[in-house]
Amino acid sequence: MKRCPQCGREYDSSMMFCLDDVTELLYGPASADEPATAILSEFGVPPLGGPSGDYDKTRVSATGPPEGETINANSIAVLPFANMSTDPENEFFCDGLAEELLNALTKIESLKVAARTSAFSFKGTNAKVSEIGHALGVNKILEGSVRRSGDRVRIMIQVVNAADGYHIWSERYDxxxxDIFAVQDEITLAVVEALKVKLLQSERSAMLKKATDDPEAYQLYLRGRALWNRRTPVDLKRATEYFEKAIEIDPDYSLAYAGIADSYTLLAYFEQVAPNELREQAGRSAAKAIELDDTSAESHTSMAMFKLIFEFDLNGAEEHFLKALELNPKLVTAQYLYGTHLATLQRFDESFRRGRIALELDPLNLPLNGNVARALYIARRYDEAIKLSEKTLELAPHFFFTHWVMGVCYREKSELDKALVHLQEAVSQSGISALKGDLGVALARAGRNDEVRQVLAELDEESKVRYVSPQWPAVIYAALGENETALDHLExxxxxxAVQLLWLAVDPNFDSLRDEPRFVEIAEKIRSDR
Incomplete structure (x- = not known):
């Protein structure tokens, strides 16, 4: 048993943080004279409102629970359902059913549910259930299969003990x-009963709530989300088309509007399109999602990201992040995106706590691990960012974002040979022009000016055929000491x-410009626009 030293709320031993106030949890019963201390994070962050003390240096990750701790009996991972149909296009439907069941189970406060990205990372592997349970820190595994034939569907579900594979419950639904919504409700309630979880009426209502009653609109939405989860520019544009088709069938489909907003936000964030070209569409979609359902944590997260990416409205973004987390503290995207937002505000201790809560729920999520490392980079805690990134590379040796974080950290440590290796790998693996900016900075610091000019020429050529943020030539010219040219591009x-101007106040790339009057003027424009 653990409890929050701030509010006194009790939790099972699998949890690390209070879901109400983000304080790290303590072991055992409270005593009247006990100081409010908690487990030291791997990043050395003191607990909110309490002094530092003696801590157990453990970390929730793919290595499983802390030594000596048992995994909470009320914990489960929902694996992607196997597609038993001959049509590979049914894959999205299988994944969607599993994800919807997973999302429903997260509404139960007493049940720990491994997040989608980590659970789905085992898709197509031959990992044993004991390995999966240990990696995700859960006691039970839910797996299933789906066979579709015309308008008929057969769904097979089973729940097993992660430790030994012992069968707990199974059922077949034809x-x-x-009737897909009705069968989803049947499955959800049957799983809850099999897990012997006490279900409050409010939790039951939240679990069984449906964003649409139209099966066709629902299937289009599932296909859109499946494409969105791939997060490539092509797939994001295709995802938007499916969300729009879903809305044509059900104009009141809140999550479909949120999906459109999320797609436009990511396209802007990845700098595939100039942000001002997507701003109106993204804002309209995010607002409509909340208008249709202001109790949707997903919709408030969509609005938070719109406020952040398109409007630089930091206060407005925080308001919607907090609302989303009030509605669903287990929504991983809201936790880690809010953590990144807090790093922008230089509220680093809070940022790392949010990131660690998200990592506890979703330890194998690569973008999440990358964003926590990025927050450490912004805080200029380069060694810690590199340490976390090295662990992430063990999971995915070619993940470009991790190589980018390691590259910029080694660059700031003046270990330029290592920096260039990682930054060149990041550019090679991603094809993202923005990363050439940081590569150019590292080349400039290494005195390889001919190669720097080549990077600048490449960015200039690319800008003639598609959007390239002027920020990236700016940082390269700043590294070359050509401040006036850098400031021209920055204006x-x-x-x-440009989206990445959000980090202007904290990005080390701009340190050489901070005393320039024109830079101060631009920074003031950003602050006043917020």
Whole structure:
């Protein structure tokens, strides 16, 4: 048993943080004279409102629970359902059913549910259930299969003990596709009963709530989300098309509007399109999602990201992040995106706590691990960012974002040979032009000016055929000491509201410009626009 030293709320031993106030949890019963201390994070962050003390240096990750701790009996991972149909296009439907069941189970406060990205990372592997349970820190595994034939669907579900594979419960459901919502409810309630979880009426209502009653709109939404989860520019644009088709069938489909907003936000964040070209569409979609359902944590997260990426409205973004987390503290995207936002505000201790809560729920999520490492980079805690990134590379040796974080950290440590290796790998693996900016900075610091000019020429050529943020030539010119040219590009970046200007106040790339009057003027424009 653990409890929060701030509010006194008790938790099972699998949890590390209070879901109400983000304080790290203590072991054992409280005593009247006990100081409010907690487990030291791997990043050395003191607990909110309490002094430092004696801590157990443990970390929730793919290595499983802390030594000596048992995994909470009320914990489960929902694996992606196997597609038993001959049509590979049914894969998205299988994944969608599993994800919807997973999302429903997260509404139960007493049940720990491994997040989608980590649970789905085992898709197509031959990992034993004991390995999966240990990696995700859960006691039970839910797996299933789906066979579709015309308008008929057969769904097989089973729950097993992660430790030994012992069968706990299974069932087969043969239904018409028109009954898909009813069968989802049956499965959800049956799983809850099998787990012997006490279900409050409010939790039951939240679990069984449906964003649409139309099976066709629902299937289009599932296909859109499956594409969105791939997060490539092509797939994001295709995802938007499916969300729009879902809305054509059900104009009141809140999550489909949130999906459109999320797709436009990521396209802007990845700098595939100039932000000012997507701003109106993204804002309209995010607002409609909340108008249709202001109790949706997903919709408030979408609005938070719109406020952040398109409007630089930090206060507005925080308001919607907090609302989303009030509605669903287990929504991993809200936890880690809010953590990144807090790093922008230089509230680093809070940022790392949010990141660690998200990592506890979703330890194998690569973008999440990358964003926590990025927050450490912004805080200029380069060694810690490198340490976390090295662990992430063990999971995915070619993940470009991790190589980028390691590259910029080694660059700031003046270990330029290592920096260039990682930054060149990041550019090679991703093809993202923005990363050439940081590569150019590292080349400039290494005195390889001919190669720097080549990077600048490449960015210039690319800008003639598609959007390239003027921010990236700016940082390269700043590294070359050509401050006036750098500031010219920076002013153009402000004109198009280049997304990465959000980090202007904390990005080490701009340190050489901070005393320049024109830079101060641009920074003031960003602050006043917020």
């Amino acid at each position: 239904r018409e596709m028109n 153009r970046a402000w004109e198009v509201k």
